[in-house]
Amino acid sequence: MKLMISAGPTREAIDPVRFITNHSSGKMGYALAEAAVAAGYEVYLVSGPVNLKQPDGLAEFIPVISAADMAKAVKDRFPVMDAFISCAAVADYRPVEISAQKIHKQDGDMILRLERTEDILQSLGQMKAAHQTLIGFAAETEDLRARALSKMERKNLDWIAANTVGVPGRGFQADTNAVTLYARTGEVVDFPLTDKKTLAEQMLQTIFSKKG
Numbered sequence: 225m226k227l228m229i230s231a232g233p234t235r236e237a238i239d240p241v242r243f244i245t246n247h248s249s250g251k252m253g254y255a256l257a258e259a260a261v262a263a264g265y266e267v268y269l270v271s272g273p274v275n276l277k278q279p280d281g282l283a284e285f286i287p288v289i290s291a292a293d294m295a296k297a298v299k300d301r302f303p304v305m306d307a308f309i310s311c312a313a314v315a316d317y318r319p320v321e322i323s324a325q326k327i328h329k330q331d332g333d334m335i336l337r338l339e340r341t342e343d344i345l346q347s348l349g350q351m352k353a354a355h356q357t358l359i360g361f362a363a364e365t366e367d368l369r370a371r372a373l374s375k376m377e378r379k380n381l382d383w384i385a386a387n388t389v390g391v392p393g394r395g396f397q398a399d400t401n402a403v404t405l406y407a408r409t410g411e412v413v414d415f416p417l418t419d420k421k422t423l424a425e426q427m428l429q430t431i432f433s434k435k436g
């Protein structure tokens with residue numbers, strides 16, 4: 225099985241020395257990639273900038289920086305994949321203009337204009353063939369279930385992994401996480417707080433032993 229996974233944050237440049245990003249460490253995506261290699265899958269890891277060691281045994285490692293880079297890398301490869309897990313915390317906005325020179329401070333406030341980036345997963349939801357399995361993540365601070373289910377619908381996903389962020393031991397920088405997996409079929413599977421490696425193994429077993 226050919227499985228592509230996206231991981232980590234993206235960086236959206238403001239000028240040559242500054243960028244906008246988020247707290248994603250890439251740990252969950254890398255744990256999924258490692259578990260998938262161990263399970264014998266052909267794994268393609270598309271990664272934003274992270275401080276993690278590249279997993280052994282990948283079919284391909286594709287480093288990217290911005291949301292636009294990630295969109296291209298993922299969309300180019302998706303047609304030949306059996307499944308895609310979108311674990312990356314893709315920036316939803318980027319600066320309208322990237323200054324070629326360092327921006328120097330001036331008196332008073334500064335306004336930075338942002339524009340939307342592509343919703344990569346939503347694009348893939350539109351490209352998806354019947355045999356392809358699409359899995360998203362929903363990292364939320366509130367209304368976890370409702371928001372996750374609406375994202376699954378809007379992005380045409382087969383599964384969505386919902387997790388709380390902003391709580392110690394869960395989400396972004398943590399080594400542990402707790403998620404609830406919702407399937408398009410209506411199945412709901414709770415994974416209590418555990419290390420991301422164990423969680424990754426359990427999630428892959430659930431998703432790929434019973435097709436969502």
Ligand code: CTP
Binds near residue numbers: 313345
């Ligand atoms: N995602 C993506 N491209 C984006 C934003 C998000 O592919 N530009 C993917 C993420 O990898 C994740 C899922 O979409 O699998 C959910 O992302 P999230 O940012 O939580 O949801 P949004 O659709 O951005 O919704 P909202 O801004 O309302 O939280």
